[in-house]
Amino acid sequence: MAEVIRLDEPTIRYSTDATASDRVPVIGKPKIQTSIDDVHVSKRNISTNELYPLSFELKPELATALRLLEEGIQEMNVSVAMLEEGDLLSSDDALQRFQALLPELFCCRDLGDGFGAIINAVFHSLINLQGSPANNEQLRTLRNIMNRISTEPFIEFEEAVAEIMLLEDVGLITEPEHFKFVADFLIE
Amino acid sequence: MTHSLDLAQLKLRQAAIEIRYDNAYTLWDRAGRIWSRASSEWSNLKMIEAAPNITKFILNDRMELQVKLDRAHLIDLKASSSLKEFIEIAEIFVDIVAISLDISRFTRLGFRLTYYKNFPDKASAANVLLACKKLVVPEGKHFNIQGKVLLPRYSLLWEGESTAIQVTFAAQDRKIELDISPGIEELESVHMEKHEIVYDIDYYTLNHISKGQLNVKDWIEQTYHLIKRDSRVFMGV
Numbered sequence: 051m052a053e054v055i056r057l058d059e060p061t062i063r064y065s066t067d068a069t070a071s072d073r074v075p076v077i078g079k080p081k082i083q084t085s086i087d088d089v090h091v092s093k094r095n096i097s098t099n100e101l102y103p104l105s106f107e108l109k110p111e112l113a114t115a116l117r118l119l120e121e122g123i124q125e126m127n128v129s130v131a132m133l134e135e136g137d138l139l140s141s142d143d144a145l146q147r148f149q150a151l152l153p154e155l156f157c158c159r160d161l162g163d164g165f166g167a168i169i170n171a172v173f174h175s176l177i178n179l180q181g182s183p184a185n186n187e188q189l190r191t192l193r194n195i196m197n198r199i200s201t202e203p204f205i206e207f208e209e210a211v212a213e214i215m216l217l218e219d220v221g222l223i224t225e226p227e228h229f230k231f232v233a234d235f236l237i238e
Numbered sequence: 239m240t241h242s243l244d245l246a247q248l249k250l251r252q253a254a255i256e257i258r259y260d261n262a263y264t265l266w267d268r269a270g271r272i273w274s275r276a277s278s279e280w281s282n283l284k285m286i287e288a289a290p291n292i293t294k295f296i297l298n299d300r301m302e303l304q305v306k307l308d309r310a311h312l313i314d315l316k317a318s319s320s321l322k323e324f325i326e327i328a329e330i331f332v333d334i335v336a337i338s339l340d341i342s343r344f345t346r347l348g349f350r351l352t353y354y355k356n357f358p359d360k361a362s363a364a365n366v367l368l369a370c371k372k373l374v375v376p377e378g379k380h381f382n383i384q385g386k387v388l389l390p391r392y393s394l395l396w397e398g399e400s401t402a403i404q405v406t407f408a409a410q411d412r413k414i415e416l417d418i419s420p421g422i423e424e425l426e427s428v429h430m431e432k433h434e435i436v437y438d439i440d441y442y443t444l445n446h447i448s449k450g451q452l453n454v455k456d457w458i459e460q461t462y463h464l465i466k467r468d469s470r471v472f473m474g475v
Contacts, residue, residue, distance in 0.1 A: 059430060095447065096451075202448045
């Protein structure tokens with residue numbers, strides 16, 4: 051019968067030869083954890099630019115995406131504000147400027163499937179309006195989804211689908227129009 | 239003759255990433271799920287500890303993976319300078335923990351590297367650290383001792399609005415002791431003492447991070463690049 055000899059982990063000690071260094075601290079950490087410990091109310095979320103400070107050098111597609119998203123969100127803000135002021139023409143101009151950014155944003159889809167899915171859905175939502183102006187609820191939903199991927203560019207695909215469903219809830223069609231013909235063809 | 243150091247002269251001893259999150263009580267239900275998923279990714283996992291609040295495994299006799307109620311970490315105990323394997327494992331591990339525990343945001347991310355360099359004696363280790371001129375040390379006779387400086391240590395916290403680093407640059411003695419029980423003739427006890435300089439840098443976030451904001455590979459790569467680029471400032475080069 052084989053005998054297995056297991057060795058203890060070697061002890062590694064560092065240069066701590068201080069007087070009475072093995073004494074238990076007089077003031078220890080309280081053993082009772084209060085609910086306060088779990089609350090982080092004072093903390094804000096870190097910005098994506100702060101989290102990835104070298105994106106221009108090491109992850110250009112992220113830097114490009116964040117720049118375009120910032121620009122796009124500003125245009126969406128203008129579009130919403132103009133619509134609420136009753137200036138439909140200026141609102142639509144801002145929306146078109148936003149729309150012009152989408153092809154370049156789509157080029158950043160290597161960031162993740164979720165990111166690509168959302169940009170694709172937003173692009174087709176606007177195309178499928180076929181020139182009609184978006185209403186206030188649609189603009190706000192579009193702006194919210196752009197804000198979401200601006201703060202969470204690596205969003206999971208499942209969460210991106212949930213966001214895309216919100217676009218459909220406000221009457222936007224997020225897939226290419228010919229998809230319905232393909233679907234009909236497959237059903238037949 | 240003593241010279242100041244830069245990072246290229248030191249050897250990477252270990253790399254660690256830690257994620258912290260609000261208490262994930264689902265750990266009590268899903269600890270098994272975490273490690274089942276981990277086992278399907280890596281075959282060579284060895285369980286070290288399994289208790290309600292903490293589970294710890296070793297992968298390939300090299301990586302320590304641990305999950306607790308409010309944090310999880312991966313430590314590469316034999317890190318290569320490319321961090322290739324570390325990054326590959328970290329990506330998967332963080333993903334498994336976040337998905338299994340339904341974590342939607344992290345309260346803190348930490349990335350810590352420990353570098354070292356051995357010296358023949360503690361005086362030469364101390365002299366090299368002092369040559370970096372980050373410490374002002376007295377000369378002459380004090381406390382009635384005509385002494386010399388040994389085991390100098392330089393440590394600081396460099397904090398910004400959203401991120402911070404804790405840097406420690408120290409000369410230290412490292413004693414390794416392994417006692418073999420009497421009767422095992424094949425092995426000998428180990429008692430060794432190393433004199434080394436250690437550069438320990440802990441880069442961490444101060445604010446929350448959404449799960450969809452985190453790409454582990456990119457974050458580690460960019461942080462590692464920053465550490466390599468700017469460490470010379472703290473090493474006196």
